[in-house]
Amino acid sequence: MRGGRRPVRTGWALRRVQQVSATRAFARLAPSVLPALDRGVHRLTGGRVMLSALLLPSVVLTSTGARSGRRRRTPLACMPEDGGRNWILVGSNFGRTGHPAWTYNLLAHPDAVISRRGEDVPVTARLLEGEERAAAWKAVLDFWPPYAAYQARVAREIRLFRLRRR
Template identity: 70%
Template sequence: MMTGVERVVQKVSSTRSFARVAPHFVPAIDRAVHRLTRGRVLLSASLLPGAVLVSTGAKSGLTRRTPLACIPADPADSAWLLVGSNFGRPGHPAWTANLLAHPDVEINWRGRDIPVRARLLSGAEREGAWATALAFWPPYARYQERVEREIRLFRLDRR
Protein backbone atom coordinates (compact mmCIF):
# COMPACT_ATOMS: atom_id res chain seq x y z
CA MET A 1 0.00 0.00 0.00
CA MET A 2 1.31 3.42 -0.96
CA THR A 3 1.90 6.02 1.76
CA GLY A 4 0.95 9.68 1.47
CA VAL A 5 4.60 10.60 1.09
CA GLU A 6 5.03 8.14 -1.79
CA ARG A 7 1.96 9.58 -3.54
CA VAL A 8 3.33 13.12 -3.21
CA VAL A 9 6.78 12.06 -4.43
CA GLN A 10 5.28 10.27 -7.44
CA LYS A 11 3.11 13.27 -8.30
CA VAL A 12 5.99 15.76 -7.99
CA SER A 13 8.44 13.53 -9.88
CA SER A 14 5.98 13.28 -12.79
CA THR A 15 6.07 17.03 -13.47
CA ARG A 16 8.05 18.77 -16.19
CA SER A 17 9.49 21.16 -13.58
CA PHE A 18 10.98 18.25 -11.65
CA ALA A 19 12.41 16.85 -14.89
CA ARG A 20 14.15 20.17 -15.57
CA VAL A 21 15.65 20.55 -12.08
CA ALA A 22 16.21 17.03 -10.68
CA PRO A 23 18.98 15.87 -13.05
CA HIS A 24 21.14 18.75 -11.83
CA PHE A 25 21.03 17.92 -8.13
CA VAL A 26 19.65 14.44 -7.36
CA PRO A 27 22.55 12.42 -8.87
CA ALA A 28 25.21 14.78 -7.47
CA ILE A 29 23.82 14.55 -3.94
CA ASP A 30 23.47 10.77 -4.21
CA ARG A 31 27.07 10.37 -5.46
CA ALA A 32 28.46 12.58 -2.68
CA VAL A 33 26.58 10.83 0.14
CA HIS A 34 27.38 7.38 -1.29
CA ARG A 35 31.10 8.26 -1.46
CA LEU A 36 31.17 9.85 2.02
CA THR A 37 29.48 6.82 3.60
CA ARG A 38 31.71 4.37 1.70
CA GLY A 39 28.74 2.89 -0.12
CA ARG A 40 26.50 2.40 2.91
CA VAL A 41 23.95 5.15 2.14
CA LEU A 42 22.20 6.19 -1.06
CA LEU A 43 19.69 8.94 -0.20
CA SER A 44 17.33 8.34 -3.12
CA ALA A 45 17.08 4.68 -2.04
CA SER A 46 14.94 5.83 0.88
CA LEU A 47 12.16 6.32 -1.72
CA LEU A 48 13.09 3.77 -4.36
CA PRO A 49 15.54 0.89 -4.36
CA GLY A 50 18.75 2.30 -5.73
CA ALA A 51 22.14 1.23 -6.94
CA VAL A 52 25.26 2.98 -8.13
CA LEU A 53 26.16 1.91 -11.64
CA VAL A 54 29.91 1.79 -12.26
CA SER A 55 30.48 1.82 -16.00
CA THR A 56 33.00 2.87 -18.62
CA GLY A 57 32.25 6.01 -20.61
CA ALA A 58 31.27 5.20 -24.19
CA LYS A 59 33.33 8.08 -25.61
CA SER A 60 35.80 8.95 -22.85
CA GLY A 61 36.69 5.48 -21.61
CA LEU A 62 36.65 6.91 -18.07
CA THR A 63 34.99 5.24 -15.09
CA ARG A 64 31.52 6.68 -14.44
CA ARG A 65 29.52 6.33 -11.21
CA THR A 66 25.81 6.92 -11.68
CA PRO A 67 23.21 6.57 -8.90
CA LEU A 68 20.01 5.10 -10.36
CA ALA A 69 16.68 3.70 -9.31
CA CYS A 70 17.04 -0.03 -9.69
CA ILE A 71 14.25 -2.58 -9.87
CA PRO A 72 15.07 -6.02 -8.48
CA ALA A 73 14.04 -8.47 -11.24
CA ASP A 74 14.14 -11.52 -8.97
CA PRO A 75 14.12 -12.14 -5.22
CA ALA A 76 17.58 -13.73 -5.20
CA ASP A 77 19.32 -10.43 -6.08
CA SER A 78 20.78 -11.89 -9.25
CA ALA A 79 19.09 -9.60 -11.81
CA TRP A 80 17.93 -5.99 -11.92
CA LEU A 81 16.13 -3.65 -14.31
CA LEU A 82 17.36 -0.14 -15.13
CA VAL A 83 15.06 2.37 -16.83
CA GLY A 84 16.69 5.05 -19.00
CA SER A 85 13.91 7.57 -18.40
CA ASN A 86 16.16 10.62 -17.98
CA PHE A 87 13.34 12.08 -15.85
CA GLY A 88 11.17 12.30 -18.99
CA ARG A 89 13.59 14.54 -20.87
CA PRO A 90 14.05 14.20 -24.66
CA GLY A 91 17.47 12.52 -24.94
CA HIS A 92 18.64 9.16 -23.69
CA PRO A 93 20.72 9.44 -20.51
CA ALA A 94 24.47 9.09 -21.09
CA TRP A 95 24.73 6.00 -18.92
CA THR A 96 22.60 4.06 -21.43
CA ALA A 97 25.16 4.72 -24.19
CA ASN A 98 27.85 3.52 -21.79
CA LEU A 99 25.98 0.23 -21.28
CA LEU A 100 25.52 -0.24 -25.03
CA ALA A 101 29.25 0.29 -25.64
CA HIS A 102 30.53 -1.57 -22.57
CA PRO A 103 27.90 -3.97 -21.17
CA ASP A 104 30.15 -5.57 -18.53
CA VAL A 105 29.71 -3.24 -15.57
CA GLU A 106 29.35 -3.27 -11.81
CA ILE A 107 26.61 -2.10 -9.49
CA ASN A 108 26.84 -1.25 -5.84
CA TRP A 109 23.65 -2.79 -4.46
CA ARG A 110 22.92 -2.53 -0.75
CA GLY A 111 26.58 -1.78 -0.07
CA ARG A 112 27.92 -4.72 -2.12
CA ASP A 113 29.85 -4.42 -5.39
CA ILE A 114 28.37 -6.88 -7.90
CA PRO A 115 29.72 -7.53 -11.42
CA VAL A 116 26.88 -7.65 -13.94
CA ARG A 117 26.28 -7.73 -17.69
CA ALA A 118 23.73 -5.28 -19.13
CA ARG A 119 21.38 -6.20 -21.94
CA LEU A 120 19.04 -3.79 -23.76
CA LEU A 121 15.57 -5.30 -23.81
CA SER A 122 13.29 -5.39 -26.83
CA GLY A 123 10.11 -7.02 -28.05
CA ALA A 124 7.98 -9.12 -25.72
CA GLU A 125 10.73 -9.26 -23.11
CA ARG A 126 10.79 -5.46 -22.98
CA GLU A 127 6.99 -5.29 -22.77
CA GLY A 128 6.96 -7.57 -19.72
CA ALA A 129 9.78 -5.66 -18.07
CA TRP A 130 8.07 -2.33 -18.86
CA ALA A 131 4.92 -3.56 -17.08
CA THR A 132 7.11 -4.44 -14.08
CA ALA A 133 8.71 -0.98 -14.20
CA LEU A 134 5.31 0.76 -14.31
CA ALA A 135 4.04 -1.27 -11.36
CA PHE A 136 7.22 -0.33 -9.50
CA TRP A 137 7.16 3.41 -10.35
CA PRO A 138 4.01 4.65 -12.19
CA PRO A 139 5.59 8.03 -13.16
CA TYR A 140 7.58 6.17 -15.84
CA ALA A 141 4.35 6.19 -17.89
CA ARG A 142 4.25 10.01 -17.76
CA TYR A 143 7.92 10.16 -18.73
CA GLN A 144 7.24 7.99 -21.80
CA GLU A 145 4.24 10.16 -22.79
CA ARG A 146 6.44 13.28 -22.82
CA VAL A 147 9.16 11.94 -25.11
CA GLU A 148 9.18 10.68 -28.69
CA ARG A 149 11.98 8.17 -28.08
CA GLU A 150 11.36 4.73 -26.65
CA ILE A 151 12.77 4.75 -23.14
CA ARG A 152 15.65 2.29 -22.97
CA LEU A 153 15.19 -0.59 -20.55
CA PHE A 154 18.10 -2.78 -19.49
CA ARG A 155 18.33 -6.04 -17.62
CA LEU A 156 21.45 -6.56 -15.51
CA ASP A 157 22.43 -10.16 -14.78
CA ARG A 158 25.19 -11.24 -12.44
CA ARG A 159 28.39 -12.28 -14.16
Protein backbone atom coordinates in the same frame (compact mmCIF):
# COMPACT_ATOMS: atom_id res chain seq x y z
CA MET B 1 19.20 2.31 2.85
CA ARG B 2 20.88 0.97 5.86
CA GLY B 3 20.82 -2.46 7.41
CA GLY B 4 18.76 -3.88 4.55
CA ARG B 5 15.72 -1.68 5.21
CA ARG B 6 13.32 -1.60 2.31
CA PRO B 7 12.27 1.65 0.62
CA VAL B 8 9.02 3.26 1.71
CA ARG B 9 6.49 2.05 -0.88
CA THR B 10 3.07 2.95 0.53
CA GLY B 11 1.05 5.84 1.88
CA TRP B 12 0.23 9.41 1.06
CA ALA B 13 3.88 10.54 1.14
CA LEU B 14 4.81 8.09 -1.60
CA ARG B 15 1.84 9.17 -3.73
CA ARG B 16 2.86 12.81 -3.31
CA VAL B 17 6.46 12.07 -4.28
CA GLN B 18 5.22 10.19 -7.36
CA GLN B 19 3.05 13.16 -8.34
CA VAL B 20 5.94 15.62 -7.95
CA SER B 21 8.43 13.37 -9.75
CA ALA B 22 6.13 13.19 -12.79
CA THR B 23 6.18 16.99 -13.33
CA ARG B 24 8.21 18.87 -15.92
CA ALA B 25 9.70 21.09 -13.19
CA PHE B 26 11.09 18.00 -11.47
CA ALA B 27 12.53 16.83 -14.80
CA ARG B 28 14.36 20.15 -15.16
CA LEU B 29 15.77 20.32 -11.61
CA ALA B 30 16.32 16.71 -10.54
CA PRO B 31 19.09 15.73 -12.99
CA SER B 32 21.43 18.41 -11.70
CA VAL B 33 20.63 17.97 -8.00
CA LEU B 34 19.74 14.37 -7.15
CA PRO B 35 22.70 12.50 -8.70
CA ALA B 36 25.19 14.86 -7.05
CA LEU B 37 23.54 14.38 -3.64
CA ASP B 38 23.40 10.62 -4.09
CA ARG B 39 27.05 10.40 -5.17
CA GLY B 40 28.15 12.48 -2.18
CA VAL B 41 26.18 10.54 0.41
CA HIS B 42 27.20 7.24 -1.20
CA ARG B 43 30.88 8.24 -1.03
CA LEU B 44 30.65 9.52 2.56
CA THR B 45 28.99 6.34 3.81
CA GLY B 46 31.31 3.93 2.04
CA GLY B 47 28.55 2.90 -0.34
CA ARG B 48 26.08 1.89 2.37
CA VAL B 49 23.55 4.73 1.98
CA MET B 50 21.87 6.55 -0.91
CA LEU B 51 19.22 9.22 -0.39
CA SER B 52 17.16 8.04 -3.35
CA ALA B 53 17.01 4.57 -1.78
CA LEU B 54 14.61 5.97 0.81
CA LEU B 55 11.94 5.80 -1.93
CA LEU B 56 13.21 3.32 -4.50
CA PRO B 57 15.87 0.63 -4.57
CA SER B 58 18.99 2.30 -5.92
CA VAL B 59 22.46 1.46 -7.13
CA VAL B 60 25.54 3.31 -8.30
CA LEU B 61 26.39 2.05 -11.77
CA THR B 62 30.06 2.10 -12.73
CA SER B 63 30.30 1.75 -16.49
CA THR B 64 32.91 2.44 -19.13
CA GLY B 65 32.36 5.59 -21.17
CA ALA B 66 31.22 4.77 -24.71
CA ARG B 67 33.59 7.29 -26.30
CA SER B 68 36.05 8.23 -23.56
CA GLY B 69 36.73 4.76 -22.18
CA ARG B 70 36.78 6.32 -18.69
CA ARG B 71 34.96 4.87 -15.71
CA ARG B 72 31.66 6.67 -15.08
CA ARG B 73 29.70 6.47 -11.82
CA THR B 74 25.97 7.13 -12.03
CA PRO B 75 23.44 6.78 -9.19
CA LEU B 76 20.24 5.19 -10.51
CA ALA B 77 16.96 3.84 -9.26
CA CYS B 78 16.49 0.20 -10.13
CA MET B 79 13.85 -2.49 -10.02
CA PRO B 80 15.16 -5.70 -8.45
CA GLU B 81 14.12 -8.99 -10.04
CA ASP B 82 14.44 -12.62 -9.00
CA GLY B 83 14.91 -11.80 -5.33
CA GLY B 84 17.66 -9.27 -6.05
CA ARG B 85 19.75 -11.47 -8.36
CA ASN B 86 18.92 -9.29 -11.39
CA TRP B 87 18.01 -5.64 -11.80
CA ILE B 88 16.14 -3.53 -14.35
CA LEU B 89 17.52 -0.06 -15.08
CA VAL B 90 15.23 2.48 -16.74
CA GLY B 91 16.79 5.03 -19.08
CA SER B 92 14.07 7.60 -18.41
CA ASN B 93 16.40 10.60 -18.03
CA PHE B 94 13.60 12.12 -15.92
CA GLY B 95 11.44 12.40 -19.06
CA ARG B 96 13.92 14.59 -20.90
CA THR B 97 14.37 14.41 -24.67
CA GLY B 98 17.60 12.44 -25.08
CA HIS B 99 18.70 9.06 -23.81
CA PRO B 100 20.87 9.31 -20.69
CA ALA B 101 24.62 8.93 -21.27
CA TRP B 102 24.88 5.80 -19.13
CA THR B 103 22.65 3.93 -21.63
CA TYR B 104 25.15 4.58 -24.44
CA ASN B 105 27.90 3.36 -22.14
CA LEU B 106 26.10 0.06 -21.49
CA LEU B 107 25.37 -0.41 -25.19
CA ALA B 108 29.08 0.00 -26.00
CA HIS B 109 30.43 -1.81 -22.91
CA PRO B 110 27.82 -4.10 -21.30
CA ASP B 111 30.11 -5.34 -18.51
CA ALA B 112 29.77 -3.00 -15.54
CA VAL B 113 29.66 -2.92 -11.74
CA ILE B 114 26.86 -1.83 -9.46
CA SER B 115 27.34 -0.78 -5.88
CA ARG B 116 24.46 -1.51 -3.54
CA ARG B 117 24.44 -1.49 0.23
CA GLY B 118 28.23 -1.28 0.32
CA GLU B 119 28.77 -4.29 -1.97
CA ASP B 120 30.24 -4.09 -5.47
CA VAL B 121 28.52 -6.52 -7.83
CA PRO B 122 29.92 -7.23 -11.31
CA VAL B 123 27.09 -7.33 -13.85
CA THR B 124 26.42 -7.67 -17.56
CA ALA B 125 23.74 -5.42 -19.05
CA ARG B 126 21.42 -6.30 -21.91
CA LEU B 127 19.06 -3.91 -23.70
CA LEU B 128 15.51 -5.28 -23.59
CA GLU B 129 13.54 -5.34 -26.82
CA GLY B 130 10.26 -6.65 -28.21
CA GLU B 131 8.01 -8.76 -26.00
CA GLU B 132 10.65 -9.00 -23.29
CA ARG B 133 10.77 -5.20 -23.07
CA ALA B 134 6.96 -4.95 -23.10
CA ALA B 135 6.69 -7.34 -20.14
CA ALA B 136 9.43 -5.52 -18.23
CA TRP B 137 7.86 -2.11 -19.01
CA LYS B 138 4.55 -3.27 -17.53
CA ALA B 139 6.37 -4.41 -14.38
CA VAL B 140 8.29 -1.11 -14.22
CA LEU B 141 5.05 0.91 -14.43
CA ASP B 142 3.52 -1.17 -11.62
CA PHE B 143 6.70 -0.57 -9.62
CA TRP B 144 6.96 3.22 -10.22
CA PRO B 145 3.99 4.77 -12.13
CA PRO B 146 5.68 8.14 -12.89
CA TYR B 147 7.68 6.41 -15.64
CA ALA B 148 4.46 6.56 -17.72
CA ALA B 149 4.51 10.38 -17.52
CA TYR B 150 8.18 10.39 -18.58
CA GLN B 151 7.41 8.21 -21.62
CA ALA B 152 4.41 10.38 -22.57
CA ARG B 153 6.67 13.47 -22.75
CA VAL B 154 9.24 12.04 -25.15
CA ALA B 155 9.14 10.64 -28.68
CA ARG B 156 11.96 8.16 -28.00
CA GLU B 157 11.30 4.75 -26.51
CA ILE B 158 12.75 4.70 -23.00
CA ARG B 159 15.51 2.12 -22.85
CA LEU B 160 15.31 -0.73 -20.35
CA PHE B 161 18.32 -2.81 -19.38
CA ARG B 162 18.41 -6.06 -17.46
CA LEU B 163 21.52 -6.45 -15.35
CA ARG B 164 22.63 -9.96 -14.48
CA ARG B 165 25.26 -10.79 -11.92
CA ARG B 166 28.48 -12.03 -13.55
